[in-house]
Amino acid sequence: xxxxxxxxxxxxxxxxxxxxxxxxxxxxxxxxxxxxxxxxxxxxxxxxxxxxxxxxxxxxxxxxxxxxxxxxxxxxxxxxxxxxxxxxxxxxxxxxxxxxxxxxxxxxxxxxxxxxxxxxxxxxxxxxxxxxxxxxxxxxxxxxxxxxxxxxxxxxxxxxxxxxxxxxxxxxxxxxxxxxxxxxxxxxxxxxxxxxxxxxxxxxxxxxxxxxxxxxxxxxxxxxxxxxxxxxxxxxxxxxxxxxxxxxxxxxxxxxxxxxxxxxxxxxxxxxxxxxxxxxxxxxxxxxxxxxxxxxxxxxxxxxxxxxxxxxxxxxxxxxxxxxxxxxxxxxxxxxxxxxxxxxxxxxxxxxxxxxxxxxxxxxxxxxxxxxxxxxxxxxxxxxxxxxxxxxxxxxxxxxxxxxxxxxxxxxxxxxxxxxxxxxxxxxxxxxxxxxxxxxxxxxxxxxxxxxxxx
Numbered sequence: 001x002x003x004x005x006x007x008x009x010x011x012x013x014x015x016x017x018x019x020x021x022x023x024x025x026x027x028x029x030x031x032x033x034x035x036x037x038x039x040x041x042x043x044x045x046x047x048x049x050x051x052x053x054x055x056x057x058x059x060x061x062x063x064x065x066x067x068x069x070x071x072x073x074x075x076x077x078x079x080x081x082x083x084x085x086x087x088x089x090x091x092x093x094x095x096x097x098x099x100x101x102x103x104x105x106x107x108x109x110x111x112x113x114x115x116x117x118x119x120x121x122x123x124x125x126x127x128x129x130x131x132x133x134x135x136x137x138x139x140x141x142x143x144x145x146x147x148x149x150x151x152x153x154x155x156x157x158x159x160x161x162x163x164x165x166x167x168x169x170x171x172x173x174x175x176x177x178x179x180x181x182x183x184x185x186x187x188x189x190x191x192x193x194x195x196x197x198x199x200x201x202x203x204x205x206x207x208x209x210x211x212x213x214x215x216x217x218x219x220x221x222x223x224x225x226x227x228x229x230x231x232x233x234x235x236x237x238x239x240x241x242x243x244x245x246x247x248x249x250x251x252x253x254x255x256x257x258x259x260x261x262x263x264x265x266x267x268x269x270x271x272x273x274x275x276x277x278x279x280x281x282x283x284x285x286x287x288x289x290x291x292x293x294x295x296x297x298x299x300x301x302x303x304x305x306x307x308x309x310x311x312x313x314x315x316x317x318x319x320x321x322x323x324x325x326x327x328x329x330x331x332x333x334x335x336x337x338x339x340x341x342x343x344x345x346x347x348x349x350x351x352x353x354x355x356x357x358x359x360x361x362x363x364x365x366x367x368x369x370x371x372x373x374x375x376x377x378x379x380x381x382x383x384x385x386x387x388x389x390x391x392x393x394x395x396x397x398x399x400x401x402x403x404x405x406x407x408x409x410x411x412x413x414x415x416x417x418x419x420x421x422x423x424x425x426x427x428x429x430x431x432x433x434x435x436x437x438x439x440x441x442x443x444x445x446x447x448x449x450x451x452x453x454x455x
Contacts, residue, residue: 136286179418294325302316365435383421
């Protein structure tokens with residue numbers, strides 16, 4: 001019972017230690033959470049903390065391990081073996097006698113008797129030539145590693161762009177909450193003025209009801225904006241790889257990003273992934289074609305045979321070169337070549353399709369940026385005009401010059417102008433981020449330095 005109990009206790013400690021170490025591994029890749037978020041440190045944090053980055057990194061390690069396995073063909077195979085056996089089978093017993101150097105003319109070939117043998121053997125083998133198949137497999141594995149590296153960079157760039165979009169959405173939502181609150185405050189003041197005028201008999205009941213209705217609408221708009229802000233913050237935390245937490249943006253919310261000097265889809269990781277895939281496919285085609293060529297192997301071995309029954313021992317060695325060549329394999333090699341060529345041609349077609357799609361993305365991103373730049377200028381003028389018009393209408397309503405419906409129209413126009421301006425600012429920043437994305441550039445040049453600073 002005691003050993004069983006001890007074993008159970010040790011197993012429990014092992015499971016706890018394993019769980020703790022697993023948690024440490026997960027937590028060790030999580031950098032410190034900043035108190036204030038900027039667009040730059042948010043991008044860096046997402047690259048470090050988002051599970052997609054972790055998964056892509058492990059795929060690189062897997063591809064590198066596969067490449068190391070393929071490189072093993074460049075080295076000789078060295079094997080050591082030991083075997084002990086007893087037998088009275090005539091063939092094996094007679095072989096043991098010969099290997100141990102114990103043969104004499106008195107031995108009966110049909111019944112040599114019981115023998116035993118301890119065999120110690122060292123073998124070295126090296127493939128001199130196999131039609132280039134090993135080298136092609138190495139090249140394919142290295143190309144696969146490059147594909148995984150391109151995937152990791154693509155994940156980082158996609159995360160960076162999505163973080164910028166969500167960050168700007170938070171900025172827009174926070175400002176929209178302020179706009180909705182200001183609109184509610186303004187209509188509340190107007191309602192107070194309207195009630196005073198109604199009590200004085202200077203305002204119709206219908207106008208007062210319109211003001212009360214507009215106050216209710218402004219309250220609803222504020223609630224919706226606050227809800228939208230909370231949802232956007234949750235999306236932001238999800239991108240960062242966090243389950244929960246507070247999202248407090250830095251006072252400097254303006255995202256300072258440089259416009260790319262030139263935009264070329266040749267830098268896109270999606271295309272680099274396909275080009276690496278093409279190289280891997282070419283290597284696999286060469287490997288398939290190598291099946292039509294012979295294989296040449298060199299080998300050498302040394303062995304010692306000793307027995308306790310005969311009390312004799314002997315040693316021997318063997319070395320040589322072996323060549324294999326398949327004269328006919330049922331057209332298997334030809335089919336593999338056809339398959340590899342078809343896969344290569346399919347990838348080349350996919351490259352052409354991707355180039356067209358990436359070129360279209362660049363054109364769309366450039367047009368979106370031009371539109372965002374123009375809309376930003378227009379909405380700034382719109383807000384200026386709306387603010388002045390609303391200011392005058394509030395004074396005139398207080399003086400009893402205009403109706404409540406006219407004041408409500410001006411308030412709605414101002415709120416709409418602010419909303420359009422906030423959307424235009426966010427789209428302008430996202431348009432710059434989109435230009436950097438389609439150019440195959442990181443959102444911020446010093447992202448790696450920022451990542452190191454967070455750790």
